[in-house]
Amino acid sequence: MAENKNLTKKEDLILFLSDTDEREGLLGKKNRKLLSDPLTDNNPITVQVLGICSALAITVKLEPAIVMSLAVMAVMAFSNMIISLLRNLIPSRIRIIVQLVVVAALVILVDQILKAYAYDVSKQLSVFVGLIITNCIVMGRLEAFALGNGVYKSFLDGIGNAAGYAFILILVAFFREFLGFGKLLGYQIIPDSWYEAGYSNNGLMLLSPMALITVGLIIWVQRSRSRQLIEQN
């Protein structure tokens, strides 16, 4: 950081907030990439294989999957921002503990708000809200991105990665609720006449293994479309 010594306070602040070495708009090319990459070629679930545990636990129905996604998004965006704000102040020896404290505090906040305003959903999610703390995506992004990047970029990175997570979660929940219950968001989609004609819901879709198999199928589709993701060996 020696070259920064001659900067004025204002320049210092700009550098601190945006960490920008290039001049670009709020949603310039690089910033857009922060949002879009995790949705496709750098998806936290299908490419980095993080956050799998919650992907199988709460994807039986669409509604909890959507709420879980929003909760993870709020936690990731704000924890990324807070850690990025503090990144030059955090003593490096205890940085993991500091990250944990920040994430845990945000998770408790989310949990309290759900209990007050979305009680049924909070009961459905039960222990899994608390387990956002241990979601590897959250800690992974703090360690890999927020500690070394500006506040705004970290915010985008948090939103982007949570959106990538949400996208897969909702996709899996869509197939599981549709095939397992014949419903979407609790509304019956498959008409009664189909059931009378002998169609029946696939109870296997409701069991955890089918979440992983669905994720596996999504990974298969993704890799056959973008070949650069396939490992050479």
Add this chain to the structure above:
Amino acid sequence: MDRNSNAYTFLFVVLLIAVVASALALTATSLQPEQAENVKNEKMQNILGTVGIEVARDSAQIPFDKYIVERIALDNNGQEKKDVNAFEVDLKKELKKNVEEQAFPLYIADIEGSKYYIVPLRGKGLWDAIWGYVALKDDVNTIKGAVFDHKAETPGLGGEITQMWFKKAFDDEKILDESGNFVGVSVVKGYQGGDNKDDNAVDAISGATITGDGVTDMISERLINYLPYFKNNTNVKVAFN
């Protein structure tokens, strides 16, 4: 200040904890009324659920006032405790007291002329507390319906006690055996009874033996304290020791 010094690290932690703790305390206190309202409405919804009245949580108050005609707190001799508000009794606290000092809440429902006795339950599951409500018909023997809930049972295993299929199994079960002795309802592994409603037993959930035993225990341990009241206040003969 040197960022790697112990003093800086210590100061940083203290400040961080102070900020985080006050932020959390503030939120918890300010959201408390809404949360308490949810819990109260859910309690009324659960009590109504045992007698077959399904209502949305937010609109539980009106049917609750209409159908639940009596809410009384009893002691373990069946005498009414006039100074205790039955609905406010917290079983979590009561269970820590001696049985002589506990208050036993009882809700009496009147639905189109039929009388039901609704007893709150609370006990231990595998990980944490489990609780529920059981409604008895006016023979104080046959179960009208039951609901169960839990704090932290494993989703998909012990957590299944909240499911309709598990609750339904208790409908029409008896809490007295053939000679009129109190036995409760047991949750039995490898249950072979099918639809038999006179064997004081229901089928357990695979992989949730301890939660099931918890349900068995809380039914017998809680209900036995209401028998003196039933003996004195109904014309049904209840034999118990």
